[in-house]
Amino acid sequence: MSLNAFITEETIESDDEGPLSEKTVAVKDNISTEGVRTTCGSAMLESYVPPYDATVVERLKDAGATIVGKANMDEFGMGGTTETSAYGPVKNPVDEAHVPGGSSGGSAAAVAAGEADLALGSDTGGSVRNPAAFCGVVGIKPTYGLVSRYGLVAYANSLEQIGPIANTVEDAAALLDVVSGPDPRDSTTRFDVGGDEGDSEGEPVHPATDSNYAAAADGDVDGTTIGVVTDLLDGADERVVETFEAALDDLRAQGAETVEVSLDSVEHAVQAYYVIAMSEASSNLARFDGVRYGKSGGYEGNWNDAFARAREEGFGEEVKRRILLGTYALSAGYHDKYYKKAQDARAWVKHDFDDALEEADVLATPTMPVLPPELGESLDDPLQLYLMDANTVPVNLANLPAISVPAGEVDGLPVGLQLIGPKFGEEAIVRAASAVEE
């Protein structure tokens, strides 16, 4: 049986020669591909064909990659199991009775099953790291501003980054080398913080200008200080924690030092994340009115009726839930209570990470506090699903880079270890993660 990893299987060849000439890549279906439909996992965009390529897709083509299809995903990225897709759930190739994680579940499943060498996902609150952990592959969430979001259909702009998924840390890092860099079409890519010296005239540059992330995968953790975030171990499955501890033992045996760090703010991170993400989603998804693209609501009645009809038909339940909760959080009388407090919590999380990263070179947590749920197990309780994101969302709130690398298995199901670095410290997390693979 097929895993249902792809929504659209279509090969996009490249005429160029480059570092990815021999590689096949799966592209998450919220990343625009010129002439190839891009559904975002939603019935709303069932027949939407972008007239242009996302910047990352241009970069894949320039690097000689062959795109093999558009990967299945939770609708608009809203979910952690790939079960909210309008095109059916994806199976986890490691154990087909279980979910592959999400929202980039098709991307991770395609790589784990060998249906693509590499994949691109997007990570708003863990959507690259979560499926990488559940499928036993590697996923990187880059620092906000490292990779262009031009052509990524927006869910929550202030939180999301496109990130690579691969079988090894080195391959994921090599894909990051290809897609990272400044883009005049995305003003949140950073032109101003790269390097200590800047360019030849001393002008600041983008942090990826002189980077070589793949070369950092040298497995050398001797002398590296790893901060273990104790707050995020308390609520985790015991078997996950044991696997995590065993991976840390292994890193210590290779010369790394571990210290315990505590971040008081993280117990408010999930609430803050969902308030911010839902608020941004309610605004971003207002564009889907069925007029310029997407499912049409017809021409009967007034325009508000037509829009509301198009959106009832086009959106699935989780998307409606988040749009409505976001609208509620921003509505008169509630803005200060929810949205403003969430922004305070976000700033608090940033400060806490800055302090922790004074004491350690990188921070470590289990990527997911649980093992991959069975298909259908978790759909009925949205709040329980949100709580599954406890270890990944703080990183997005703080704009930091993080990687998930396989740490071992429990009962045949993969466990991921997450390493978090300082801003634009991708090389440090790639280096430490490559030692976990040793």
Added chain:
Amino acid sequence: MSETSVDAEEVEHVAELARVDLADDEVDAFAAQFAEILEYFEALDEVPEVESDADLVNVMRPDEVEESLDQEEALGNAAETEDGFFKGPRVS
């Protein structure tokens, strides 16, 4: 101490603001779920005020005319068009 309660009327009001029609059973299900989720969000009350310094600078460029999508491409995904424009439902 929770003052969060969400009834069907409130869900319908928000759905109207968001321009999303809902079925009746969806309204009831959402009312129950929203009460639970909003109660969980209450914990944000404990968050202290935190100063945040935006670590961002404006990015400027010269305002020059460049190539862009042509009209046909821009209209390519619309359900209906007329005379090179998007056609939408009646405004009133």
